[in-house]
Amino acid sequence: MSELIRNIIRFALFLLFEVYVLNRVPHLHRFISPSLYFLFILWLPFALTERWLLLIAFATGLTLDYFTQTPGLHAAACVLIAYVRPFLISVLTPRDSSDFNYREPSPQSLLWAPYFIYVLILTLLHHGWLVLLEWMSFGSFGDFLIKLISSTAISLLLIFTVELLFPRNMRFRTNVGG
Amino acid sequence: MRNVILFIRRYFTFFTFLFLQVVSLWFLYSYNTFHQAQFLQTANELTGQVNSRYKKVENFFALGDENRRVHQLNDSLFNLLARQYVQTDTGRQLVRDTVPSDTLNRYRRYYFRPAAVIYNSTSSEKNYIQLDRGALHGITENMSVLNSDGAAVGVVVNVSPRFAQVMSLLHVRQKVNVALKKSGDFGTIEWDGVDPGLLLLKGLPKSVPVKVGDSVVTSRYSFNFPPGYPVGTVAEVISDPGTNFFLLKVKPAARFYNLQYVFVVENLQYSEQAQLDEQTRKRIEDPKRTTR
Numbered sequence: 001m002s003e004l005i006r007n008i009i010r011f012a013l014f015l016l017f018e019v020y021v022l023n024r025v026p027h028l029h030r031f032i033s034p035s036l037y038f039l040f041i042l043w044l045p046f047a048l049t050e051r052w053l054l055l056i057a058f059a060t061g062l063t064l065d066y067f068t069q070t071p072g073l074h075a076a077a078c079v080l081i082a083y084v085r086p087f088l089i090s091v092l093t094p095r096d097s098s099d100f101n102y103r104e105p106s107p108q109s110l111l112w113a114p115y116f117i118y119v120l121i122l123t124l125l126h127h128g129w130l131v132l133l134e135w136m137s138f139g140s141f142g143d144f145l146i147k148l149i150s151s152t153a154i155s156l157l158l159i160f161t162v163e164l165l166f167p168r169n170m171r172f173r174t175n176v177g178g
Numbered sequence: 179m180r181n182v183i184l185f186i187r188r189y190f191t192f193f194t195f196l197f198l199q200v201v202s203l204w205f206l207y208s209y210n211t212f213h214q215a216q217f218l219q220t221a222n223e224l225t226g227q228v229n230s231r232y233k234k235v236e237n238f239f240a241l242g243d244e245n246r247r248v249h250q251l252n253d254s255l256f257n258l259l260a261r262q263y264v265q266t267d268t269g270r271q272l273v274r275d276t277v278p279s280d281t282l283n284r285y286r287r288y289y290f291r292p293a294a295v296i297y298n299s300t301s302s303e304k305n306y307i308q309l310d311r312g313a314l315h316g317i318t319e320n321m322s323v324l325n326s327d328g329a330a331v332g333v334v335v336n337v338s339p340r341f342a343q344v345m346s347l348l349h350v351r352q353k354v355n356v357a358l359k360k361s362g363d364f365g366t367i368e369w370d371g372v373d374p375g376l377l378l379l380k381g382l383p384k385s386v387p388v389k390v391g392d393s394v395v396t397s398r399y400s401f402n403f404p405p406g407y408p409v410g411t412v413a414e415v416i417s418d419p420g421t422n423f424f425l426l427k428v429k430p431a432a433r434f435y436n437l438q439y440v441f442v443v444e445n446l447q448y449s450e451q452a453q454l455d456e457q458t459r460k461r462i463e464d465p466k467r468t469t470r
Contacts, residue, residue, distance in 0.1 A: 020232055023299060023301065026435070027301050030372060030373065033301060033302075050191040050194075051190070051191060051194055054191070054194050054195055054198055055194075055198075058198045058201075058202070061202070062202075065205075066224060066225045067225050067228075067229075067297075068299070068302075069297075069306045069308075069343070070206070070302075070304075071205040071206060072201070072202040072203060072204065072205030072206035072207075073202075073206055075198070075201075075202040075205070076199055076202035076203055076206065079195060079198040079199055079202060080199070082195075083191075083192075083195040133203075133206065134302075134303070
């Protein structure tokens with residue numbers, strides 16, 4: 001399966017899951033609104049240039065916004081994490097980051113601890129920006145913090161469930177032949 | 179000049195980031211102020227197609243429940259028919275408009291159109307509902323929406339050719355004029371974005387006797403809603419010592435979680451009422467006008 005088709009299928013699946021499953025299930029609590037779709041951006045291949053990353057993230061967010069009737073809200077959060085992603089990857093992989101042996105970020109390619117930090121920081125940023133924009137008009141700072149932390153915790157739980165349920169076993173790519 | 183170009187090339191990614199952020203935020207804030215944003219007109223058409231596919235599947239699982247409700251409603255409709263009309267004084271009637279009247283010269287005031295809900299949310303602070311009827315089916319803005327039991331659901335705020343967007347009662351900017359069924363005293367129903375199971379009723383003076391369990395219905399003074407349809411029941415009475423008004427918590431009569439079929443109600447005299455109201459305000463309150 002080519003890289004492009006794999007990612008297009010992923011895009012569709014993540015968005016449909018977000019719109020028709022996560023947005024539909026009764027909420028655990030009013031402070032908890034988990035989301036999973038941005039894992040699509042976290043899983044994009046290393047080989048993408050930063051500009052493409054930003055544009056794809058913008059399109060992803062905007063598509064979700066079409067469904068949730070909040071134009072720009074998720075797009076803003078997605079663009080933010082797509083911008084931060086390359087910096088995080090270069091910090092978390094101290095070895096020469098110019099040639100990666102794997103296709104895309106995963107527990108296998110980054111190792112579990114750095115991968116956890118990678119997911120944690122981007123999830124926090126995504127939810128932080130989302131909740132901040134949503135609560136700019138009203139609500140107190142305490143609510144903001146609780147909502148951010150609880151949503152992030154539940155989202156992380158979901159992400160690592162997905163990570164364990166669907167392990168992406170990738171071939172180790174060496175320089176000598178594929 | 180060369181340096182400027184070099185500078186821009188060097189930070190091109192950062193500028194792309196800034197640009198996309200600004201575009202997103204512009205979408206976000208311009209939408210909140212103007213419901214008319216062209217953005218959503220096309221969006222409704224696109225996501226509406228997907229939503230209606232999904233809804234077809236989802237409807238299948240709730241058919242039994244819905245059938246029972248439709249039966250109940252059909253029974254009660256026979257009693258309700260007369261309420262859709264108002265009596266006009268024919269002796270002074272000079273001009274007749276094209277609105278059909280029945281043989282008793284009662285003019286139709288409210289017109290009900292059925293519609294199906296294809297998207298609905300209750301989890302955000304600003305909840306919208308999407309219907310499968312739009313401008314082509316005669317839906318316009320400011321029509322009220324009742325569920326299949328006749329309980330108030332929201333007000334249409336935006337329409338595209340085939341779909342309509344409804345601002346639910348569970349929206350922090352929604353304000354609907356309601357009355358107590360028992361005494362007819364009126365107040366405003368609002369929502370604070372906290373609990374989808376409780377609306378707030380404000381503006382009811384403390385001189386009015388209110389008990390837990392009292393029915394709240396749509397008011398006769400509302401331009402959008404037909405009068406006398408249930409909004410909810412009083413769940414808690416909070417007496418704020420700082421003001422002369424009660425703060426009532428109201429349990430909504432409509433179940434927002436499983437809306438399927440709704441009625442879009444048109445007040446056939448809406449534009450005339452709204453226009454008169456606006457003109458009056460202009461004439462009386464405009465300070466530049468000299469009094470005669």
